[in-house]
Each structure stands twice: as C-alpha cells, then as structure tokens.
Amino acid sequence: xxxxxxxxxxxxxxxxxxxxxxxxxxxxxxxxxxxxxxxxxxxxxxxxxxxxxxxxxxxxxxxxxxxxxxxxxxxxxxxxxxxxxxxxxxxxxxxxxxxxxxxxxxxxxxxxxxxxxxxxxxxxxxxxxxxxxxxxxxxxxxxxxxxxxxxxxxxxxxxxxxxxxxxxxxxxxxxxxxxxxxxxxxxxxxxxxxxxxxxxxxxxxxxxxxxxxxxxxxxxxxxxxxxxxxxxxxxxxxxxxxxxxxxxxxxxxxxxxxxxxxxxxxxxxxxxxxxxxxxxxxxxxxxxxxxxxxxxxxxxxxxxxxxxxxxxxxxxxxxxxxxxxxxxxxxxxxxxxxxxxxxxxxxxxxxxxxxxxxxxxxxxxxxxxxxxxxxxxxxxxxxxxxxxxxxxxxxxxxxxxxxxxxxxxxxxxxxxxxxxxxxxxxxxxxxxxxxxxxxxxxxxxxxxxxxxxxxxxxxxxxxxxxxx
Numbered sequence: 097x098x099x100x101x102x103x104x105x106x107x108x109x110x111x112x113x114x115x116x117x118x119x120x121x122x123x124x125x126x127x128x129x130x131x132x133x134x135x136x137x138x139x140x141x142x143x144x145x146x147x148x149x150x151x152x153x154x155x156x157x158x159x160x161x162x163x164x165x166x167x168x169x170x171x172x173x174x175x176x177x178x179x180x181x182x183x184x185x186x187x188x189x190x191x192x193x194x195x196x197x198x199x200x201x202x203x204x205x206x207x208x209x210x211x212x213x214x215x216x217x218x219x220x221x222x223x224x225x226x227x228x229x230x231x232x233x234x235x236x237x238x239x240x241x242x243x244x245x246x247x248x249x250x251x252x253x254x255x256x257x258x259x260x261x262x263x264x265x266x267x268x269x270x271x272x273x274x275x276x277x278x279x280x281x282x283x284x285x286x287x288x289x290x291x292x293x294x295x296x297x298x299x300x301x302x303x304x305x306x307x308x309x310x311x312x313x314x315x316x317x318x319x320x321x322x323x324x325x326x327x328x329x330x331x332x333x334x335x336x337x338x339x340x341x342x343x344x345x346x347x348x349x350x351x352x353x354x355x356x357x358x359x360x361x362x363x364x365x366x367x368x369x370x371x372x373x374x375x376x377x378x379x380x381x382x383x384x385x386x387x388x389x390x391x392x393x394x395x396x397x398x399x400x401x402x403x404x405x406x407x408x409x410x411x412x413x414x415x416x417x418x419x420x421x422x423x424x425x426x427x428x429x430x431x432x433x434x435x436x437x438x439x440x441x442x443x444x445x446x447x448x449x450x451x452x453x454x455x456x457x458x459x460x461x462x463x464x465x466x467x468x469x470x471x472x473x474x475x476x477x478x479x480x481x482x483x484x485x486x487x488x489x490x491x492x493x494x495x496x497x498x499x500x501x502x503x504x505x506x507x508x509x510x511x512x513x514x515x516x517x518x519x520x521x522x523x524x525x526x527x528x529x530x531x532x533x534x535x536x537x538x539x540x541x542x543x544x545x546x547x548x549x550x551x552x553x554x555x556x557x558x559x560x561x562x563x564x
Contacts, residue, residue: 099333099563101341104137105323105349107274108225108247112139112196115560116277116325118353119143119201119228121286121531122516127184128361131191132553134198141228142188144200144216146173146484146513147180159517161482166491167499170483174208178215185220197225199249203287204232205388207483207495210240217244226274231287231390232486233261238269247274249325253281253289255308262316273322275349276313278306280328282382285353285533287392296382296391302326303339310346320346327351331535331542334563352560354533358545360552365522368530371395373545375537382534387490387509395530399515407508409447409465410458411440428455428465456507459489464507477511484513 104111117133119125119141126148130140148156159176161169181200188198202213217224221244229237230251241248250266250273252258258276266273281288282299290296306324313322323346326339330350333340339348357364358372381396385403394400414421414435423441425434427448434455436444444455444465452465456474466474481491488494490509492501512529519528539545544559551559 099340099561100337102333102561105347106321107139108197110197113137113557113561114323114325114347114349115139115557116199116327116349116351117141117356118285118327118351119145119199120353120357121203122146122513123148123520124357124362124364124516124531125201126363127187127191128363129356129359129553130184130198131188132359132361133356133557134188134192134196136554136557137196138557139197139199139225140188140192141199141201142181142184144177144181144184144202144212145206146177146517147184149176149180149183156521161480166481166483166493169481170207170493170495173482173484174211174215177206177208177212178219181212181216182219185216185223189220189223198223199226199228200224201228204229204234204237205287205390205486206231207485207493209234209486210236213240214244217246221245228277230277230279230289231388233257235261235265238266238272241272242269247272249273249275249277251277251279251289251327252309253279254291254305255312257289257291258309259312259316262312267316270318273318275323275325276309277325277327277351278302278309279351280326281391282328283393283534284328285380285393285536286531287386287388287390288382290382290391296384302329303345306339306348307344310344313346323347323349325349325351327353328533329535331355331538332564333560354536355556355560356553357532358539358550359556360550362553364520367522367525368519369550371397371525371530372532372536372539373548375532375540377537380532380534380536385509387488387506387512388485389487389489393532393534395525395532395536397530398526399528399530403508403510406464406466406470409443409452410462410508411436411444412460412462414461425455425463428453429463434463457504458508459504459506466507474507477514478505480514481511482513 115138125143130142133140163169226247228249281290386392415433420437421435447465454471455463478491486495489506492505515528
C-alpha cells in the first residue's frame with residue numbers, strides 16, 4: 097500500500113513507481129544502487145560521469161593518465177567514461193531483473209559529453225530507458241535520444257530555462273520527452289542551476305516555480321502525461337502531500353538523490369556514509385568554487401573551508417599606481433608592478449608572516465595567498481588536467497577548437513576530477529569535496545537511521561512509499 101494517491105506511472109512501456117534515484121556524478125551512484133532501485137520498482141539512475149569499469153577479476157580499473165598532452169589525456173578520459181558507463185548499465189540491467197527502469201545521467205558540461213553519451217547508448221541498446229541531463233543547456237539531447245530510441249528528461253531549475261530549451265530543440269522531439277526534472281537550485285546536492293537573477297542566499301519556495309513550469313509546458317501544448325520530477329530537498333513524501341494529485345501541478349514524480357547514499361548497496365565508502373550521519377542543519381554549503389562556474393552544494397568540511405579561506409586571502413591590484421592603489425606589494429610576488437592599497441599590503445604581510453608566502457594571480461586582477469605546499473599542489477593539479485569538463489576555470493581547458501578558454505587558470509578553484517575520484521574510492525572525507533543535498537542533516541534526525549541502521553535500497557523504497 098503506497099502513500100496517499102501515489103500511483104504507478106507508465107514509463108518506457110512499463111509501470112514504475114514515480115520515484116527516481118538521482119544520478120550522482122563520479123561513482124557515487126553505480127550499477128549496485130541503481131539496479132536495486134529499479135528492482136524495487138522505481139527508476140534507477142546510473143551515473144555516466146566517469147563511471148568505473150572492471151578488469152577480468154572484477155576489480156575496479158584505476159583511471160590513470162600517462163599521456164603527455166591534455167588532449168590525449170582527454171581522449172583517454174572519454175574511453176574510460178564510455179567503457180565504465182556501458183559496464184555499469186549492463187550490470188544494473190541484470191540486477192533490475194526486468195523490474196522498474198534504468199536511466200543514465202550525464203552532465204552536459206562534462207568534457208566530451210556528447211561523445212560519451214553517444215558511445216554509451218550505442219553499446220547499451222535496449223537497456224537504457226531514458227537519459228537525464230543537466231548542468232548547461234543540452235540542446236542536442238533530444239536529437240541524440242531520437243537517434244537511439246530512448247526517452248530524455250532535461251533537468252532545469254526554472255520555467256525560463258525550460259522554455260529556451262523547448263523552443264530551440266525539444267519541441268522537435270516532444271514524444272520522447274518522458275518528464276522534466278525541476279531541480280531546486282537552493283536545496284539539491286551537486287551542481288545547481290542558479291541563474292544570475294537569483295540570490296544564492298534567498299531560497300525560493302519550489303511550489304510557485306514548479307507551477308510556473310507546468311504553465312509553460314501547457315502553453316507550449318505539451319501532453320499532461322509528461323510528469324514534472326521534483327528534485328532537491330525531497331525526504332518524506334508526506335511533506336509533499338499537497339503536490340500529489342494537484343491539478344495545478346499536474347503529474348508529479350519525486351527524485352531522491354541524498355537518501356540513497358546511505359544504503360547497503362550505495363557504492364560510496366563507509367567513511368562518507370558515517371560522515372552523513374553527523375551532519376547538522378547548515379552543514380551543506382551552496383558555493384561557487386566549482387571549476388564549472390556553476391553553483392554547487394557540498395558538505396562544508398575542511399576541504400571546502402580551505403577554499404573559503406583561500407578566497408578571503410585575496411586582494412585586488414593594478415599594474416600601475418592608480419586610485420587607491422598607491423603602494424607596491426612587497427610579499428608573495430616577484431616584480432614591482434603590483435600596486436595595492438596600503439591596507440591590503442598590511443593584510444598581505446600578515447598572511448605572509450603566517451606562512452601563506454606565495455601570491456597567485458587570478459583571472460580577475462586579484463592575487464590570492466597560499467602556502468608553498470598549496471602552491472605546488474595547485475600547479476601540479478593544473479598541469480595534470482585531463483579535460484574532464486567542457487570548460488574548466490581551474491586549468492583553462494576547453495574541450496574543442498583550440499583547447500583553451502583563453503583565461504588565466506584560477507587558483508581559487510580546484511581539480512574536480514581528482515577530488516571526486518578520490519572520495520568515491522576511499523579518500524579522506526575531510527580532504528575532498530563531498531557533494532550532498534541540503535537535507536542531508538535529516539539522516540541524524542530520522543528515526544529510520546537510528547542506532548547506525550543502514551537500510552537496503554528495497555527497504556528504503558518501501559519506507560518512502562509509506563510517506564516516510
């Protein structure tokens with residue numbers, strides 16, 4: 097018996113619960129979790145973002161990049177990505193045993209996104225029901241879905257973004273759009289679609305935003321069968337009581353990204369699972385350090401705090417004496433053409449005295465102060481870039497044309513590939529980026545998880561269906 101009015105929906109020719117597992121980047125959702133979610137009757141989502149592949153003995157193949165150039169490393173990254181995603185889809189499909197459905201999730205902003213998506217779908221025909229895709233404006237998503245005969249589910253965070261995608265592309269292939277995922281940019285984990293018009297510090301209620309999305313969909317003549325998937329901040333279905341069977345909103349499904357992290361099948365390491373149980377409200381930070389340029393949400397651990405502090409040790413400079421910039425910076429830099437305010441020079445001297453002795457230029461005519469060790473790590477990570485994004489602020493890589501963004505590499509950011517691979521494969525949760533939704537503090541409060549209890553995916557889905 098499911099929670100009030102929650103009915104199975106027809107998706108890809110089969111009945112499934114309108115419960116979707118959110119696809120979580122580099123190896124945080126894989127075949128084990130998504131296959132189990134589908135087996136429980138929902139829609140499991142394999143992440144096709146640098147997924148793991150396996151050797152003949154079933155061990156994870158370490159993703160090593162020994163090529164000399166970034167472009168060659170980028171080509172290797174695409175090979176790893178396709179091999180891994182194909183392997184994950186096949187395994188998930190086996191675990192699902194004909195139940196539920198398997199989607200794959202890609203970030204349009206990942207390097208070689210189109211090649212990875214096409215390469216994966218080419219080798220998994222008949223196994224994938226749909227593709228969810230966000231992070232950027234994936235105009236080509238519809239035509240790729242059409243070529244491979246799969247559904248597509250664009251991820252948007254406003255009616256405006258959806259309308260732009262619909263007008264330019266999706267209106268040509270409406271029959272394959274299975275749903276539109278509304279991802280709450282203030283509450284969802286990972287990369288978020290906050291626009292410049294929205295204030296990161298002023299969360300907006302999702303109801304009017306989703307209502308506006310449905311109104312836009314109706315205005316464009318879309319079928320009422322096209323569900324809106326509410327993603328971000330979803331924990332108990334009973335808290336969404338007035339969304340279910342609501343004629344204003346139309347057909348609604350729900351996506352769970354954070355809750356499936358703490359299950360027996362979840363592939364994330366035990367240390368990460370243990371950390372999730374300790375979080376308090378406010379421990380997840382919406383920040384702008386990602387090299388994608390998007391806002392994103394992650395646990396405010398020492399790794400993230402260090403990035404916050406690094407940006408605070410930042411001062412603007414001019415190349416010539418101008419305005420308030422009347423003194424020359426005499427710590428952290430070589431050469432004399434760094435003119436700053438007297439107050440900023442004092443701050444810089446204080447940082448240098450505390451061990452932050454190296455100043456690194458940013459693309460915004462500022463310098464940030466770091467320790468010599470940090471400087472070495474930043475430069476090494478920038479040099480080792482394997483082109484995991486279409487545009488990377490941290491390394492100035494771009495995945496097409498001349499392979500550079502033309503901007504100075506930004507030391508206020510970080511190598512996202514390195515840290516996500518590390519945390520997913522057992523690295524220290526203090527020293528790496530740990531994505532999580534803003535409701536993650538509820539693990540500590542929800543009696544379901546008390547006494548260290550970790551449910552199976554099936555137990556979690558059954559629990560969600562009761563309204564809890």
